[in-house]
Amino acid sequence: MYLERMIKIANQTQDQRAENLSENLEEMRLTVKEAAKYVNESPGVVRNWLRELKPYIPAVQGENGYHYFDKPALERLMLIRQLSRDQNYSIKQIEYYFATGELKIEPEPMEERSSDDMRKDLDTILERLERQEQFNQALVTKLDEQQHYIKESLNKRDQLLLESLKASQEVRKTETQKKKRFWGWFF
Numbered sequence: 001m002y003l004e005r006m007i008k009i010a011n012q013t014q015d016q017r018a019e020n021l022s023e024n025l026e027e028m029r030l031t032v033k034e035a036a037k038y039v040n041e042s043p044g045v046v047r048n049w050l051r052e053l054k055p056y057i058p059a060v061q062g063e064n065g066y067h068y069f070d071k072p073a074l075e076r077l078m079l080i081r082q083l084s085r086d087q088n089y090s091i092k093q094i095e096y097y098f099a100t101g102e103l104k105i106e107p108e109p110m111e112e113r114s115s116d117d118m119r120k121d122l123d124t125i126l127e128r129l130e131r132q133e134q135f136n137q138a139l140v141t142k143l144d145e146q147q148h149y150i151k152e153s154l155n156k157r158d159q160l161l162l163e164s165l166k167a168s169q170e171v172r173k174t175e176t177q178k179k180k181r182f183w184g185w186f187f
Contacts, residue, residue: 029068
């Protein structure tokens with residue numbers, strides 16, 4: 001109860017400030033920070049809008065280089081906020097909106113698709129998926145066969161190498177024995 005009253009009082013105070021600001025706006029010029037507060041945005045957002053949409057925001061630049069906003073500039077900021085927040089326009093879309101004389105951007109119409117068309121598309125996708133699965137399975141089978149072939153080939157090669165090595169060791173062994181016997185006759 002107490003919290004609700006405090007919120008109500010705060011809202012009334014804010015509404016009164018807005019009314020006072022609107023009354024005094026004719027002769028006032030607001031800084032970026034004040035204008036941001038007026039349009040309920042952060043100063044960084046307003047600066048970004050000013051940088052990107054400068055030709056379309058009638059802000060006045062003071063001798064000190066700061067930008068000041070009068071009533072028409074604030075109204076333009078409110079419109080930019082509405083386009084940006086409520087209608088989800090990007091900066092480029094807002095720029096296009098102002099450049100074309102405030103021509104609304106309408107979404108492109110989508111062609112109507114019947115459930116039969118969607119069903120056909122779904123069937124096509126399912127058929128392609130089935131073929132892809134079959135291809136994947138055939139590929140895995142071929143890869144397994146290749147791996148088996150490579151293992152067999154390596155095993156055969158290893159066996160042949162071992163046999164060759166054994167044979168060459170046997171030949172060396174017999175030659176060494178023959179040499180020993182030959183020299184053994186002399187000594």
